[in-house]
Amino acid sequence: MxxxxxxxxxxxxxxxxxxxxxxxxxxxxxxxxxxxxxxxxxxxxxxxxxxxxxxxxxxxxxxxxxxxxxxxxxxxxxxxxxxxxxxxxxxxxxxxxxxxxxxAFPSFMGQALASPAALPLLLLIPALILLGVLAVGSQGEFGYLFAGSGEVDYAHAFPHGLLEMLFIGGNLLIFAFAAVGLMRFWNAMKAHTPAGMRSPGFLAAMTGVAMEILPHSKFGQCGESKPRQLGHLLIFYGFIGAMITAGLALFFTIILETLGSPFFLHSPIDLPNPIKILGVASGLAMLIGGGMLISRRLSGDSVSGYQDWLFLIAITLVGLTGMLAWALRLAEIPVVAYLDYYLHLVLVFFLLWYAPYSKFAHMFYRTLALVYARSSGRELVSQAASAAPVAPQSKPAAA
Known part of the structure; x- marks a missing residue:
């Protein structure tokens, strides 16, 4: 009935x-x-x-x-x-x-990242904070920032210890906010899931999802947009590589020096050090991957909203300004190098501090949804349905 x-x-x-x-x-x-x-x-x-x-x-x-x-x-x-x-x-x-x-939590941040009118204010917050860091590092002497040539020392202008405090402290707060939003999402999925599904267990589901995300295997099954797989992989691993590079640099240049270890490295780290190789490769990956995806969207591959463009442009510029910061330091052009490095830091903090509210949040929400789909038995039911034999149709009786 x-x-x-x-x-x-x-x-x-x-x-x-x-x-x-x-x-x-x-x-x-x-x-x-x-x-x-x-x-x-x-x-x-x-x-x-x-x-x-x-x-x-x-x-x-x-x-x-x-x-x-x-x-x-x-x-x-x-x-x-x-x-x-x-x-x-x-x-x-x-x-x-x-x-x-x-x-999103707080909800007004989700609305702000979706509004072009709020972008100047959102950029202004990390911009002003980093100007404060610059003032502390320069100690009232700003002439070196405008020199046409000479040594470029980013750690003098932006003390790395202070940057790391902001980076770690800000990210801990942001991850706590993100956890609230993700918990809301998880509970909402549970409330709207049909009853009677079998579960393979959370850890098994997480392992399966990780094996799917690492090669971006689902993108490989696409037809029309299969070329996006490479662009996504470059951005994904480029960003992860950049984060690993930052963590290793923090450990070897600041933590080990603070501990008095003889294995600490002097900043800046340069080639052919493996940490620098990883950093350069990661920056190039983000730059190339972002360029590929921007090109596809410009060609009309799909409808692109404001948040799509904001994320793609921001992460591509992070790669570009990061590579330029290295090149300009080697070229010893302080007036351009410090400006570029400042813009690079603003973009990095913009991406990370607003991650739960921008398209960056896709990484968290998609992962959680995939884990939930597996742990709730969504894929088990699907596989059972696809594997079930089709009953043969009976022939009509002869007249």
Missing amino acids: ARAMHLDPDLDFIRQVKKAGGADLKTCMQCATCSVSCKLAPPDRPFPRKEMAMAQWGLKEALLSDPDIWLCHQCNDCSTRCPRQAKPGDVLAAVRSMAFRHY
């Missing part, structure tokens, strides 16, 4: 989805071509058809808590084959950008 359902459409949510990149949402006629076309959609309750229906009806809470929006990697095979050009891939991308804003 059919069960009655009470729907409470959120019309403002529908408008927000359309504004965020799902402008063609209402052209969807629920033909399911998208779900059939998607190589990543599981056979059991496949996406994105049901998500398109929820978005059309304005079912905000159900849609934002749906882990399947994160199983989508925006291959855009569905958008290419859609007979009505409803662009399901872009709709789900818009919903994802709204999801981490919805669960």
